[in-house]
Amino acid sequence: MSTPTLSRSHSTTPSKQTPRRTGSRFNRGSSNRGSSNRSGGFASKLTVNGLLIIGSAYMVVPVLWLVFASTKNAADLYGTSAYALGSFSLFENIAAVANQDGGLFFRWLGNSVMYASVGAVLGSLISVMAGYAFDKFQFRWKDSLFGFVLVGVLIPNTATVLPMYLLASLVGMTNTIWAVLVPVLCNPFGVYLARVYSASYVPAETLEAARMDGAGPIRSFFSLGLPMMMPGYITIALFQFVGVWNNFMLPLVMLQDQQLLPVSVGISIWQGYSVPQPEFTPMVITGSLLSILPLLVAFIMLQRFWKSGLTAGSVK
16 A cells, blocks of 8 residues: 555656746746846847937038138138138128129018919829829729829939920920929829828718718818818928929029029039139028028928828828
């Protein structure tokens, strides 16, 4: 009778010790995985934050240099380091910019505001209408036509400048404001974004209810579709405003009259003068600083619209 008792005692002893050894191995493995996850998370955060810092510096450092340089005269600009403070000459530089050629700089600035504002308002409206039509209406060759729009997104604007100049010269439109305004009304990227916003903002049920109440397609768009897509419209308008404001090749090729030039082309002309005449260099830098102020005002005034538009339009 003692033999079975001994066999049971031997059989129960390993069963009590085995879970403890298994549990210790599991705890060691989980702790190793936890430490590796923590180290991997730290490395990923460090990489992301490092890239963000580099990107921010890439965008902020030139603007910071522009602010410092616009406060210097020609002697300090060439005789001091980039971010050193010389004699404060900002107001003298602004006065020189205002007095040069009878205040021609502010004429250029007004031209840029006019080109960018008209292009943003009308061009964005055309883009929103086209994107709304591609999203809500069914018509022949719809997908093929939208494919051409996507191809237009891939073509750089500089590649179309010469063909547009030849077309404008055929109808006698060169050296007029229409040579700049008409091409910027077409924005393939804006059409693409407008279709995304239309799918996100405007439910088909709402348009169906309006149709049952007797509203036609045009009234449904202006009464329901456009108000619902207003954040997307503002976002597209801001993109269009910045694109037209920074447009350089099109007005450079189309315009010869200095009274019609935008500020980007006008400052490049002054920069050409600065090689034989160094006193133009502070005016070029100060004019560049003044030329970015309308963009800052536009983004600050419309930030609540374009922030919501970017967030809501990014997910269908």
